[in-house]
Amino acid sequence: MGHGELRGVVALDGPSGTGKSSAARRLASALGARYLDTGAMYRAVTLAVLRSGADLDDADRVAAVARDAGLAQGTDPADSTTTLRGEDVGVEIRGPEVTRAVSPVSANPAVRELLVAEQRRIVAHALSAVGGIVVEGRDIGTVVVPDAGLKVFLTADARARAHRRARQDGLESTVDAVLADVERRDAYDSSRAVSPLRPAPDAVELDTTDLDLAGVLAALLDLAAGRGLVAGPVRG
Numbered sequence: 001m002g003h004g005e006l007r008g009v010v011a012l013d014g015p016s017g018t019g020k021s022s023a024a025r026r027l028a029s030a031l032g033a034r035y036l037d038t039g040a041m042y043r044a045v046t047l048a049v050l051r052s053g054a055d056l057d058d059a060d061r062v063a064a065v066a067r068d069a070g071l072a073q074g075t076d077p078a079d080s081t082t083t084l085r086g087e088d089v090g091v092e093i094r095g096p097e098v099t100r101a102v103s104p105v106s107a108n109p110a111v112r113e114l115l116v117a118e119q120r121r122i123v124a125h126a127l128s129a130v131g132g133i134v135v136e137g138r139d140i141g142t143v144v145v146p147d148a149g150l151k152v153f154l155t156a157d158a159r160a161r162a163h164r165r166a167r168q169d170g171l172e173s174t175v176d177a178v179l180a181d182v183e184r185r186d187a188y189d190s191s192r193a194v195s196p197l198r199p200a201p202d203a204v205e206l207d208t209t210d211l212d213l214a215g216v217l218a219a220l221l222d223l224a225a226g227r228g229l230v231a232g233p234v235r236g
């Protein structure tokens with residue numbers, strides 16, 4: 001059964017491991033929309049910085065590497081590629097080195113300015129090409145698309161998130177280590193000076209701790225339809 005087509009922007013924000021990527025990808029697929037993973041963009045710039053050998057604390061050098069990285073982010077929910085000068089870096093950007101370094105790189109104001117401009121360009125292009133896009137990250141509802149038709153802030157208990165991530169990585173025995181990493185990244189992302197992670201005042205908070213992915217998708221479809229963002233057949 002078709003769900004109709006998304007008209008406008010759905011912004012999904014929240015801490016790591018709350019299910020933003022999984023939910024955003026599914027929502028975009030269900031509604032024939034594009035999908036933008038902004039975390040992948042910060043990760044790709046971080047990879048470029050690590051490869052360059054730049055000191056993560058050298059803000060000017062980090063910004064210069066970001067500008068010169070040749071980053072391109074795809075928006076196909078079935079295959080959202082991330083490339084640096086044409087090289088597919090989708091696997092490498094999920095590795096532990098990038099995950100360790102991504103918070104300081106994404107706190108760099110010049111990096112944020114560069115990527116937010118590119119994200120807005122991608123959103124505008126998707127809206128004119130297909131009419132709808134689901135964008136996920138940390139500052140989508142607050143900074144990147146403050147006029148998004150629907151803003152959702154996903155949350156989940158930190159231990160549940162650590163279990164999900166550990167299962168994903170095949171590291172069931174190291175939940176405590178994953179939990180420490182999740183909490184470290186949340187604290188860093190929430191306390192940085194520029195665009196800290198926080199819900200937009202008009203965001204709907206959705207706690208996914210006790211929801212499976214089908215439940216999260218159903219809740220998002222209801223919210224989008226309720227905002228009048230879905231054209232054509234609605235669920236049922």
Ligand SMILES: Nc1ncnc2c1ncn2[C@@H]1O[C@H](COP(=O)(O)OP(=O)(O)OP(=O)(O)O)[C@@H](O)[C@H]1O
Pocket residue numbers: 014015016017018019020021022023039164165167168208211212213216
């Ligand atoms: N509601 C859920 N129930 C069970 N597992 C889930 C749920 N949501 C997400 N997961 C699983 O948790 C892991 C993390 O999900 P996902 O990558 O979508 O989160 P995220 O918020 O995008 O994280 P990050 O910000 O770190 O990229 C994945 O393995 C995913 O399959």
Ligand SMILES: Nc1ccn([C@H]2C[C@H](O)[C@@H](COP(=O)(O)O)O2)c(=O)n1
Pocket residue numbers: 016038039040042043102103106107136137138139140185189
């Ligand atoms: N809009 C965004 C998206 C991501 N980040 C930062 C914060 C995260 O720790 C990191 C990686 O994101 P993930 O792939 O885990 O979603 O990127 C950000 O600051 N703003």
